[in-house]
Amino acid sequence: MGLQVVMGAVMKCSFGETPSSLIVVPEGTPVIAGTPCATILDAVPEENIPSFGMCNTISNPAVAAATAAKLGVFTPVACVPVTEAWIPGTPTVLIDGIPALSADSTCLCNWGGIITVEEPGQFQVLLPD
8 A cells, every 4th residue: 555645646647748736626535734635536537637748649549630640640649638547546545435546556548548646745754763
C-alpha cells in the first residue's frame, strides 16, 4: 500500500507530453494536512484528470485522423483523457464507502495510455528509531 493521494498530486500518462495535477472536488471528502483526499473514482476526464499536453499514440482516433491528413506523417494532437477509475486503490481505507486512491494505483486511458502518480501530493516523514 502506498501513500494516500490528495488534491494536486502529480500524474503522468505514458502517451502524454507533460505531467498534470489531479483535481479532487472537495465535496465533504476527508483532508490530510488541509488537502482533500482522492478516491479511485476521482478519474473523470477534465474534472479530475486534466490534459497531459499532446497525445502521442496512433490508437487515439484523433491522432490517427491527423496523421492520415498529413499523408502518414505522425501528428500528435491535444490530449483529452478518456478514463473510468483508478486501480487498485486502497480497499481497507474507505472515503464515503469508496476505496481511497493510493500512490501505487494506475488509471488506464481508452487510447492505451497508463496514468501513474508521480508525486502523491503528500510526503511520508520517517522518524529516527
